[in-house]
Amino acid sequence: MSTVVSVSHLQKKFGSFQALRDVNFQVHAGDVFGFLGPNGAGKSTAMRCMLGLIHADHGDIRLFEQSLTTNKVGILGRIGNIIEKPDFYKYLSAEANLKIFARMASQPITTTTIHEILDFVGLLERRRDKVKGFSHGMRQRLGIAQTLLADPDLIVLDEPTTGLDPQGIIDVRKLILRLKEEKGKTIILSSHQLQEVEMIANRMVIINHGHTVIEGEVATLLNAQDCTVKMSTDNNPKAQDLLQTRFAISSVQQENQDIIQFSVKKEKIPMIIEVCVQESIGIFEVESKKQLENYFIQMIQNESI
């Protein structure tokens, strides 16, 4: 599998503030790559360095196996991006905005292609409307349309669901999934919505305090973690007691009247069910999940210690 992005030992200082200390990650062709980190971790700075908006003080950025320093224009022709929020010329229509960026593309882009892309993001009917009248969700979709104009090999989406209502988040998630499945794009996705990244990404990096904490396959990283189990029984106090005494699980919590929640290794779940049945505890429902959120918090906390 070819490497689309390779970032190594990236450093950047703004005045006395060291925004990036040592960021390293690799994105392979076809990846949906989660780019995670708490606020101020350096995600946006790293992405801006990757797109040539910010000049790194030190480190190497290679895209499509070429150095960004020596072949920036050629590389940018193969990338579509939304950084932070999609800002457009508010006094122009959606179509006029896309035409501006189409004229900057490496290859000619026809009006028909622009209409097809607007149709793909569900804005064809509104193409003549000025962007200043667009909702945040519509601007996000126009942003995604803009990233698709030149049929890029790599799409960089920085917080594409920020500020969206639940329906908007679902719409953008579906769009990203379609980009992956229908168009086979390599996507770098930075988001605070860890659930989104968990659902979409196959690989990820977590950065904190300007350096890489961990990088790898989402499934592999999460498999090493305890599962979060939600269990509904006909006798929750007894089940809770059993989990604490027989299995030494200290993390048992009563989530609500009907459900208890705890963390445990995946292999132990069948045994827990068996013991509960032996103790005449009726089990209505068991749901186990490896949550990226837990993993993320654990990684960040480990960093802080």
Add this chain to the structure above:
Amino acid sequence: MNPFKNVYNEWVKIAAKPRSYLGVGAITVLVAVIVFALKADGLSFISFVTASFEQTLTFGGNVLNGNLVAFIVLQMLVIHVPLLVALITGDLISGESAMGTLRLLLTHPISRHQVLASKYMAGAMYTAFIVVWLGILAIGLGRGLFGTGDLMVLNSDGLVIILESDITWRYVGAFAVAFLALNTVATLSIALSCFSDNSVGPIVATMSIIILFTIIGTLDVSIFDSIRPFLFTTHMASWRSFFEDPFPMDEISNSVWVLMIHHVIFWAISFFYFHRKDITT
């Protein structure tokens, strides 16, 4: 890629901004007001000039003609037009920075030098458009309403009469130098625009520099004597030299050189800084 497409893009943006029409509208209204005022009471206006010569000279024919009206209009407006130019050109980069579109622009396959060059070209085209519009209005409206005739100009050396047949090329030259002077302002404001992330700052800074340099240029203090010839504001009114007799070729050449050198300095500063600028907005 085709560089003209970038310039065209910049033109689309300028043409779509309501403030771009502010300058055109302001010039139209101001010229109309001046021409109307001269039509209503122009003879008493020029009698201030002719009165002192009437004991020794006799003025005949159409003195208050279109050529004189255009000259008066230009003299009154060329001082104010820099603000109208800076209003647009000072916003070309900082406005995009404030709006957030600059980062989108710079992540497309186009070098920063190309972005800046296309903005300079679009700014120069807008400035040229303003100058041509001012010329069309001043000369067209003036000649249409007042007719033509010889041009009578009062300058520091006395009264200069330029024959009607000798006027057109002087206006062409005067407008060309006026364009160069105004484009120096445009170049300055674009250069300042590179340093700012809000659109008001470069416009205010440009006007402040013009005011400061103008004050330095007019203050009769010997300490400024050595720098005065090198300030671009000293040469902003060089277009007037086209209406002198004998024609001061050296003076005009000197002004053109000073203005061109300012262009080069402002270009160099902006290209150097913009190429290295971190886009954090």
